[in-house]
Amino acid sequence: xxxxxxxxxxxxxxxxxxxxxxxxxxxxxxxxxxxxxxxxxxxxxxxxxxxxxxxxxxxxxxxxxxxxxxxxxxxxxxxxxxxxxxxxxxxxxxxxxxxxxxxxxxxxxxxxxxxxxxxxxxxxxxxxxxxxxxxxxxxxxxxxxxxxxxxxxxxxxxxxxxxxxxxxxxxxxxxxxxxxxxxxxxxxxxxxxxxxxxxxxxxxxxxxxxx
Amino acid sequence: xxxxxxxxxxxxxxxxxxxxxxxxxxxxxxxxxxxxxxxxxxxxxxxxxxxxxxxxxxxxxxxxxxxxxxxxxxxxxxxxxxxxxxxxxxxxxxxxxxxxxxxxxxxxxxxxxxxxxxxxxxxxxxxxxxxxxxxxxxxxxxxxxxxxxxxxxxxxxxxxxxxxxxxxxxxxxxxxxxxxxxxxxxxxxxxxxxxxxxxxxxxxxxxxxxx
DNA sequence: TGGCATACTGTTCAATTGAACAGTGATTGG
DNA sequence: CCAATCACTGTTCAATTGAACAGTATGCCA
Numbered sequence: 001x002x003x004x005x006x007x008x009x010x011x012x013x014x015x016x017x018x019x020x021x022x023x024x025x026x027x028x029x030x031x032x033x034x035x036x037x038x039x040x041x042x043x044x045x046x047x048x049x050x051x052x053x054x055x056x057x058x059x060x061x062x063x064x065x066x067x068x069x070x071x072x073x074x075x076x077x078x079x080x081x082x083x084x085x086x087x088x089x090x091x092x093x094x095x096x097x098x099x100x101x102x103x104x105x106x107x108x109x110x111x112x113x114x115x116x117x118x119x120x121x122x123x124x125x126x127x128x129x130x131x132x133x134x135x136x137x138x139x140x141x142x143x144x145x146x147x148x149x150x151x152x153x154x155x156x157x158x159x160x161x162x163x164x165x166x167x168x169x170x171x172x173x174x175x176x177x178x179x180x181x182x183x184x185x186x187x188x189x190x191x192x193x194x195x196x197x198x199x200x201x202x203x204x205x206x207x208x209x210x211x
Numbered sequence: 212x213x214x215x216x217x218x219x220x221x222x223x224x225x226x227x228x229x230x231x232x233x234x235x236x237x238x239x240x241x242x243x244x245x246x247x248x249x250x251x252x253x254x255x256x257x258x259x260x261x262x263x264x265x266x267x268x269x270x271x272x273x274x275x276x277x278x279x280x281x282x283x284x285x286x287x288x289x290x291x292x293x294x295x296x297x298x299x300x301x302x303x304x305x306x307x308x309x310x311x312x313x314x315x316x317x318x319x320x321x322x323x324x325x326x327x328x329x330x331x332x333x334x335x336x337x338x339x340x341x342x343x344x345x346x347x348x349x350x351x352x353x354x355x356x357x358x359x360x361x362x363x364x365x366x367x368x369x370x371x372x373x374x375x376x377x378x379x380x381x382x383x384x385x386x387x388x389x390x391x392x393x394x395x396x397x398x399x400x401x402x403x404x405x406x407x408x409x410x411x412x413x414x415x416x417x418x419x420x421x422x
Numbered sequence: 423t424g425g426c427a428t429a430c431t432g433t434t435c436a437a438t439t440g441a442a443c444a445g446t447g448a449t450t451g452g
Numbered sequence: 453c454c455a456a457t458c459a460c461t462g463t464t465c466a467a468t469t470g471a472a473c474a475g476t477a478t479g480c481c482a
Contacts, residue, residue: 010457010458010459024239028240028241029240030240032438032440033439033440034438034440042459042460042461043462044461044462044463045439045440045441046441046442046443046460046461046462046463047459047460047461049440049441050458050459051458051459054457054458054459064238066440066441066467106324107322108321108322108325109320109322109325110319110320110321110322110325110416111318111320114319114321114354114416114418115416115418134348137345137348137349138348139348143325145419151422152422153422155422156419156422170422202418203416203417203419204415204417204419205325205414205415205416206414206415206416206417207325207326207327207413207414208356208412208414210366211363211364211365211367211381221427221429223429224428243468243469243470244470244471245469245470253429253430253431254431254432255432255433256469256470257430257431257432257433257471257472257473258429258430260470260471260472261428261429261430262428262429265427265428265429277438277470
């Protein structure tokens with residue numbers, strides 16, 4: 001994998017790459033060679049083709065040969081493949097969001113690299129309600145990202161405990177798992193009947209309220 | 212604008228829409244009618260065309276007629292247009308990230324709606340270093356999103372004060388602006404020579420460290 | 423019972439678009 | 453000074469792909 005392909009690119013090639021990225025972002029699909037030609041005012045289509053070839057050779061673009069439409073550019077691979085669309089299941093998930101066909105409120109788009117997760121990670125999001133996790137610097141209104149997997153002690157989890165869903169720190173003492181709010185005003189939760197871990201927290205997104 | 216177009220869609224139409232979205236996300240460009248045909252095993256290309264027409268009519272897709280390649284689908288408009296690519300300028304920005312042609316470390320992709328900002332917002336990101344803002348629940352390692360604009364008193368800002376860049380709360384007392392760390396161990400900062408506000412914090416992204 | 427939308431089959435045509443070929447001139451590194 | 457890369461012009465061809473036309477069968481609504 002090239003470390004920073006753009007460093008080897010010429011100024012003109014960066015311009016073309018910029019146009020391709022921009023077009024992709026704004027239109028949802030890469031430009032055609034003729035659109036590139038028109039944008040830069042080339043008299044020949046080949047000028048665009050040459051640039052694309054150079055960009056593909058240097059790893060800045062990946063070229064799906066022949067395949068017409070998306071034919072040439074496609075975004076820098078990393079950028080594309082790593083974009084996650086994370087379903088937001090509301091404040092208090094009624095069921096297991098991973099299992100049921102439950103409709104998410106909406107989707108949150110974040111790239112995997114920025115969250116430090118794999119591009120294939122299956123994440124879901126929940127809106128935090130209440131102040132029980134302020135000790136872990138998680139505030140009311142924050143959106144937390146979770147992945148369904150078994151938690152290690154100390155992890156922050158969304159759990160279904162005795163039918164109610166909450167965000168808490170998962171701890172184990174003498175082989176017995178329990179949940180602890182990161183706020184001294186809340187007591188530890190010992191599961192009476194069952195403790196179902198819906199997901200382990202991997203990240204957080206906050207909207208800073210306007211001052 | 213249709214409120215929730217998917218509600219009026221038939222099961223089959225939702226399937227096709229799902230395939231189009233998925234293809235878009237994974238390949239960076241929409242599928243062709245023939246790719247849809249192949250995926251669902253239609254004997255006729257027209258079956259795919261019919262579905263796309265229905266989806267466009269119901270507002271679930273937007274159809275760029277004739278224009279071959281990205282020709283038909285394109286994502287649901289809102290989803291596409293609102294994706295921000297936010298440049299990350301490192302831990303301590305040396306200059307004004309908005310002014311200079313300074314190369315960002317990398318880009319963070321987040322959709323505008325999830326950050327509560329306009330799709331046209333110009334944001335940049337900084338990595339937080341140190342514990343001077345723990346009182347505002349901003350931790351070492353967090354990534355903060357900022358927009359260049361004049362701060363209101365109480366806002367959290369990235370500021371260039373006497374040549375050094377820091378994240379602090381912006382306050383005004385008796386007409387005099389100053390910066391306050393949200394950590395009692397740090398003193399207030401009164402600008403000796405100049406106070407340049409680089410940006411106002413609008414959001415935050417955190418990678419939860421594995422427990 | 424007729425009309426309309428859905429969900430397809432099967433075929434043909436034209437437009438969009440990628441790709442190749444044959445050049446020119448400037449620059450740069452060995 | 454030669455080779456390679458860059459940055460183009462100008463033309464032609466073939467593949468991909470969208471679009472249209474003509475049907476069939478089903479279910480639903482009124």
